Each structure stands twice: as C-alpha cells, then as structure tokens.
Amino acid sequence: MPASDSIAADARPELSVVVPCFNESAVLDAFHARLAAVMARIGAPWEVIYVNDGSRDATLGVIEALAAADSHVGYVNLSRNFGKEIALTAGLDQVRASGAAIVIDADLQDPPELIAELVAAWRDGVDMAYARRRVRQGESFAKRATAAAFYRVMARLTDKVQIPVDSGDFRIISRRALDALLPLREHHRFMKGLFAWVGFSTREVLYDRAPRAGGTSSFNYWKLWNFALEGVTGFSVAPLKLATYLGLAVALFAMLFGGQLIARTLLYGNPVPGYPSIMAVVLFLGGVQLITLGVIGEYLGRIFNEAKRRPLYVVERVSPAGGAAAMNPPPRTLPPA
Known part of the structure; x- marks a missing residue:
C-alpha cells in the first residue's frame, strides 16, 4: 500500500466503519476488497474496525492478515461470543472518527457500495442515514413475512420511538449522535431501537438486499423470536x-x-x-x-x-488501525455510575 494511502498512527480518521463478525472467514477477504475500493473513491481518511465475536472458524486469522496488509484495519477480539448487538457496541466504543461511524455486516448482503450514498446524506447535514431494503433476495417467504410483521408490530407498539421498517443496522451515524448513543449501556440491547431512541435528523436510502456471499446465517427462528422479544420489551410496555x-x-x-x-x-x-x-x-x-x-x-x-451491573463484554485483544500508538482508552465496558 502506498504511504500516501495509509493513516498516521496519531491521526483521527474522518470516517470509521464498524463490522461485527461471527464465523465470516469465507467472505471477509471479498468484503474488505470491496469496502477498501469504496472508501478510496470517497477520499476521506478512514478506518475499519472488525469485531471478532468469538468466532469458531478462521475469522480472527483472516482479520489479523488484513490488519497486517492494510493500515486502515483495526480489530477487537472479544473473549467469547457475546452476540451481535454487544459486538456492535464493542466496535462503536473503539471508533476514533471525528466525522461519522458506519455500521455494516460482513456477509455482503448489505453492499459496501451503498456507503457512498450514506456518506453523501451525512454530508448534507443528516445525523443518521439508514439503508432500507426494497428487496430481500435469498430469504424464504416465511422469513420475509415474519420480518415485515415484526417491524410493523413494533411501529404500533412504540409510540415515542419510531423504528424504521425494513431496515437493519446498516447506516451512518454522525459523531454527535454516536456520542449520545454510547452512554446507553443496557444489557438487553436492541440496536435498531437505540439508534432511533437518540433521535436527531434521519434519512432513508433504498437498496436491494443480496443473498449471503458465503457462510451461513447464525440466526434461526428461535433466535429471531428472542430478538423480537428484546425489541418489544426494551422499547414498549x-x-x-x-x-x-x-x-x-x-x-x-x-x-x-x-x-x-x-x-x-x-x-x-x-x-x-x-x-x-x-x-x-x-x-x-x-x-x-x-x-x-x-x-x-x-x-x-x-x-x-x-x-447485576456486569460489563457488557470482555476484550481479549484490541489492535487499532495505524498501529499500537493509536490505542484508544480502555473500552467502555461498564455502565456510567
């Protein structure tokens, strides 16, 4: 990588990309190649933070190889599997960006190329731009129907927090919105609800969701049911x-x-x-x-x-983008007093 395309260890990037990973070794190389190409076209200083959530395959090894080859890559290795919502929080805790953070999954169902549109919305002054699915390819009718029903039921149950329908975690969050989000340390986390709870200006960006590029989804119907319970009980009585x-x-x-x-x-x-x-x-x-x-x-x-006030997660290792000199303060694993 040319020296001009790397980031200095003591420099704060403008954009941080947070990618929670669980058994994603089959797609990480392809994902990072597409992500790096998109971020190079955007032209802003950037970093990507991969969060290994206790993967049982070679995900950590792939992430370490990416970090060795690209100074934009940092990672957080959790001590065990804590679940996607917690892993996403661990990544957001490590964001150094002065401008905005971008959240995306590694399975390539959410296209990295859409990041350019999210960044454009943020530069227009929007604090949070989220990707809304027009089409969900590669998913069964039952899963599409239950997902559609869940979002619409949540919209009716939550009066003061309007959770966008047909949207996931794929979004861009301004620095001030992220600073408002980070102090929310509840254990039963429903991130889509927390994103909506902090408020600020929002905009949707439509896209067609592709099938998984590799690997298998860790979500089954039982996990999806429990996920729905988290959302309903976390944001509605x-x-x-x-x-x-x-x-x-x-x-x-x-x-x-x-x-x-x-x-x-x-x-x-x-x-x-x-x-x-x-x-x-x-x-x-x-x-x-x-x-x-x-x-x-x-x-x-x-x-x-x-x-019980236990920490949200335990970190086994943190390697920030740009080298050890860029180490953040210790991750915020404890709720505020």
Missing part, C-alpha cells in the same frame, strides 16, 4: 398493558358467566355440573394467569440482569 386488559376481560367474562349461572339456578334449579365445562374454565383461567406471569417475568428478568 404494551405487553404489560395487554396482560392487564386481558385480566380485566377475563374477570368481566367470569362475572357475566357467574351471573348467568345464578339466574339459571334460581329459575330452573341446579342440575349436576358437568366435568368438561369445569375443566375448560379452569384451564382457560390457568392459561391466562400463566401468560400474564410470563409477561411480567420477561420484564422482571431484564431488571435482574441490569441490576
């Missing part, structure tokens, strides 16, 4: 309200049903009660109670995890 309304509705139904039984007994006598009807009522009421307790338990469990 609607499930608690729904449990309350459901309890009131059942109580009203029980009062009407009891009144009807009393009236029938006074008018027509009391025949021998049927076992099936008793079991149906008991099982129905028991089911409602268990659902309500489950909803309360989801929120209580989150309070329990937050009260």
Whole structure:
C-alpha cells in the first residue's frame, strides 16, 4: 500500500466503519476488497474496525492478515461470543472518527457500495442515514413475512420511538449522535431501537438486499423470536398493558358467566355440573394467569440482569488501525455510575 494511502498512527480518521463478525472467514477477504475500493473513491481518511465475536472458524486469522496488509484495519477480539448487538457496541466504543461511524455486516448482503450514498446524506447535514431494503433476495417467504410483521408490530407498539421498517443496522451515524448513543449501556440491547431512541435528523436510502456471499446465517427462528422479544420489551410496555386488559376481560367474562349461572339456578334449579365445562374454565383461567406471569417475568428478568451491573463484554485483544500508538482508552465496558 502506498504511504500516501495509509493513516498516521496519531491521526483521527474522518470516517470509521464498524463490522461485527461471527464465523465470516469465507467472505471477509471479498468484503474488505470491496469496502477498501469504496472508501478510496470517497477520499476521506478512514478506518475499519472488525469485531471478532468469538468466532469458531478462521475469522480472527483472516482479520489479523488484513490488519497486517492494510493500515486502515483495526480489530477487537472479544473473549467469547457475546452476540451481535454487544459486538456492535464493542466496535462503536473503539471508533476514533471525528466525522461519522458506519455500521455494516460482513456477509455482503448489505453492499459496501451503498456507503457512498450514506456518506453523501451525512454530508448534507443528516445525523443518521439508514439503508432500507426494497428487496430481500435469498430469504424464504416465511422469513420475509415474519420480518415485515415484526417491524410493523413494533411501529404500533412504540409510540415515542419510531423504528424504521425494513431496515437493519446498516447506516451512518454522525459523531454527535454516536456520542449520545454510547452512554446507553443496557444489557438487553436492541440496536435498531437505540439508534432511533437518540433521535436527531434521519434519512432513508433504498437498496436491494443480496443473498449471503458465503457462510451461513447464525440466526434461526428461535433466535429471531428472542430478538423480537428484546425489541418489544426494551422499547414498549404494551405487553404489560395487554396482560392487564386481558385480566380485566377475563374477570368481566367470569362475572357475566357467574351471573348467568345464578339466574339459571334460581329459575330452573341446579342440575349436576358437568366435568368438561369445569375443566375448560379452569384451564382457560390457568392459561391466562400463566401468560400474564410470563409477561411480567420477561420484564422482571431484564431488571435482574441490569441490576447485576456486569460489563457488557470482555476484550481479549484490541489492535487499532495505524498501529499500537493509536490505542484508544480502555473500552467502555461498564455502565456510567
């Protein structure tokens, strides 16, 4: 690499690209080649921070080779797998950019070439420009339908935080928006909701999402369900309200049903009660109670995890772009006092 195209160890880049990685060794070389070409055309000083989230393949080795060949490359190696939302936070904690941070996945479903449009929106004065999917190639109908339903349900459940539909983490964030985001240290992280929560001016950039270029997705339907629970419980108390309304509705139904039984007994006598009807009522009421307790338990469990005040993640190694002299202060793994 020519010396003119490298970044000085003590210089702050204008743009930082954060890439969380989990078992992405098959695509990292191709991803970095496309990313470097895009950033070279943009022409601003830049760095990329790869976050190895406890990968079980050769991802760390590939990242180390990229760092040795390109002074723009830095990386964070976490001590184990903490999940994508935490890995993304670890990368954002290491951003040195004076201008903006860009978040993108390594699987090439989100095209690095779109970064130029995101940067153009940021230079127009927008604090956060996010990529919104027009087409989701390579995904089953069930996954597309459940994703569409999730975003629209979230839009109805959250009144004060409007989470953009059909969008992921792929976006650009201005320095001031990032500085507002970093102090949010909750453990149950739903980054799309946190991005929306900090506010500031936003703009969408449409694109067609491609299939994965290699490897396999770590998200299955069970993980997606739990991810949806994080989003709903992290940014809405609607499930608690729904449990309350459901309890009131059942109580009203029980009062009407009891009144009807009393009236029938006074008018027509009391025949021998049927076992099936008793079991149906008991099982129905028991089911409602268990659902309500489950909803309360989801929120209580989150309070329990937050009260322990454990760090969000543990870093095994940090190698900033430009060499060891560019080392940041220790990552912000503890919530503010």
